[in-house]
């Protein structure tokens with residue numbers, strides 16, 4: 001198959017998915033024209049294993065193969081024959097990324113976590129569905145399209161709504177797929193045939209249904225309320241779209257003159273003098289001695305001459321500023337509330353573009369900031385100014401446009417949120433919905449208890465247009481599921497649809513059920529809803545999660561999911577927020593190009609704990625690329641080891657200590673990982689698998705297996721068997737973390753085992769692919785594992801102790817040394833492992849003596865204590881007696897300090913509260929340290 005132009009475009013999207021062809025994209029493009037897609041199965045699953053794992057060659061091919069094979073689809077599909085409705089599915093609805101989105105590190109975080117959960121449940125054999133989609137992203141998309149049109153010299157006002165929307169849809173068709181392509185590249189095993197868009201036909205129907213139902217219940221109303229106004233975008237924006245920044249500004253002190261007493265005034269301070277034009281009161285605290293007598297009197301608004309009352313309100317802090325507040329109900333949310341309490345008039349002084357309107361008297365027509373300067377200068381002349389001082393302001397800026405947001409009162413559509421919030425609060429309080437981590441439950445309660453009515457109208461064109469028609473004749477409103485042609489009240493055809501669209505969150509609040517077909521009772525909706533887990537960042541718990549819970553309960557009568565998993569934010573290695581200005585942003589596309597998707601995923605997953613921010617560096621990702629390489633090399637070694645093993649065993653297995661140890665440790669690992677997965681501790685699970693694979697299996701078992709394979713016969717056979725079974729299990733456990741390298745390696749492993757080593761197959765046989773292979777079962781321990789593990793740990797400690805001495809004395813790696821070992825009561829263990837000890841610690845087996853006592857202590861011997869074993873290394877000429885004495889003294893000190901610590905611990909309340917086996921373990925440790933200390937004392941001649 002040759003690469004057509006379409007394929008190249010497709011390639012581009014996979015690799016970079018940029019809107020524009022940057023030079024790096026051109027490079028990829030050039031490279032990829034020569035790329036041929038050949039049969040994946042004959043390639044990644046060949047017997048021959050390439051020397052190194054080439055992620056750039058494998059990732060895309062493997063992903064396409066998974067998708068073509070239909071592995072991302074639920075195994076139990078309600079639209080297909082043989083469906084069993086009694087099987088409980090595991091379902092996640094993806095947090096739909098903005099259709100304008102470009103991949104940043106936030107995407108790989110949620111994609112990795114959700115894909116991990118999906119892959120785990122799929123491997124457990126559950127019908128699993130992950131529904132993908134994207135959000136139409138009102139403001140963001142409208143701005144992108146406006147920008148594109150501006151480049152062509154087109155203004156949206158000139159072409160009108162309909163034409164503009166045509167352009168917007170064309171833009172969506174062209175660029176809307178980029179973000180989902182990038183999400184594919186992260187390995188997301190979504191069912192792409194079920195992909196949805198929040199503005200598609202079905203979802204628009206859902207939005208219409210939801211709006212009309214709320215309206216009919218009286219839960220939607222139109223009226224003047226305080227909202228965030230973006231003068232640049234000329235629309236209301238949500239709190240989430242407002243970012244606060246600390247900026248230097250000025251605090252202006254001035255005089256509110258009393259109307260009836262010549263020369264008396266109340267001192268007031270403001271950071272926004274232009275809002276004086278909208279003042280309708282001055283408020284003081286009712287107990288404030290300074291102003292008590294003035295309550296109820298009138299003051300005069302500077303430059304306008306309007307008289308306004310002095311009111312008493314407990315909201316005013318006496319100690320803050322002058323203790324008197326100017327009240328502008330039209331332009332400050334707190335003042336708005338005070339205004340409501342005191343029935344104050346509400347004056348809007350701003351036009352939509354933030355110039356001063358007719359209420360501003362002689363300042364009408366001025367820009368808000370010009371007005372600020374002008375009114376202050378005029379007040380100075382009029383003798384109304386007290387002073388100015390520098391002040392740090394908390395400035396609300398638009399997340400999109402960057403301009404300063406104005407709080408103002410505007411006529412908008414609102415949802416009466418209280419009845420919805422009460423039900424949503426209850427579902428979490430009753431434990432129907434669990435929030436992980438639990439501490440966010442309190443945050444949720446706090447928000448839901450203090451929730452305000454939700455402003456849902458936006459002055460945009462791109463979005464769900466509000467389904468309300470106004471009648472020019474009878475002035476009534478028509479609110480319908482289908483577009484009406486006449487007024488339902490008077491039958492007049494003179495009706496106009498509301499110009500505004502709905503807040504993007506209105507449609508995303510319906511996502512968990514609208515994406516499955518609601519309001520239609522589709523087979524998908526009936527089977528897959530409610531979904532299982534909603535996974536997202538803690539920053540949108542309120543904006544999104546709470547709205548889905550409210551909407552789910554209101555419209556479907558069911559909770560939309562039973563678990564909310566919240567992840568933290570990604571920060572740089574020093575814990576700083578990543579930002580372009582700090583130049584500390586890690587671009588996931590570059591990381592995937594250079595280090596592979598698995599390395600990125602593994603880093604993000606092991607770095608994660610529910611709800612906590614994580615620090616990420618390129619170095620960390622690099623070291624996890626090395627982990628993938630280590631895995632590959634271990635796989636190569638194991639597949640190579642098969643050549644040393646006979647195809648059949650002659651007898652039943654006789655496990656070596658190392659075999660028994662690795663089997664026992666593997667069983668423990670499977671059990672621990674299962675527990676951690678069930679508690680959403682995915683990061684810790686990943687760390688334990690990593691440690692097991694690297695520090696136990698690769699560092700120890702693989703080394704000892706070399707000796708066992710050399711023995712040939714049954715021992716080689718059972719060693720190869722153990723290697724294959726452990727690697728197979730590790731690959732299964734790792735698959736949800738690093739799906740690509742594990743799938744590739746597993747394919748090779750299977751190919752090499754399934755014909756020649758039939759008994760090496762997992763229970764139930766080799767599956768078609770790792771992605772659909774069975775998750776390892778927790779097998780019960782057979783008993784005696786603890787002892788095997790302890791014995792093997794002793795062997796490890798002996799080898800480590802000798803290695804440490806060798807490195808301290810700079811003995812070259814190939815130089816074999818002599819040793820005398822006093823094994824104490826561990827003679828069986830030590831003699832059984834002599835070969836391993838000699839090989840791994842560099843001991844010359846011909847010069848190794850096992851004794852029960854040392855007898856005459858030879859000169860120039862180094863002694864080591866690995867209780868109960870003592871080791872003597874005759875290293876003539878290498879020893880510095882003083883240094884040796886110092887080393888032993890240090891070891892004794894260390895042992896003694898451990899003894900003191902453990903004795904304290906065992907006498908503390910801990911010993912009474914902790915489980916018996918934990919206490920017993922600590923006691924054992926104490927015994928070992930005491931034995932070590934006593935042996936060291938003998939060697940130092942202290943006893």
Ligand SMILES: [Zn+2]
Pocket residue numbers: 471472473474475476487488489490491492
């Ligand atoms: Zn009418």
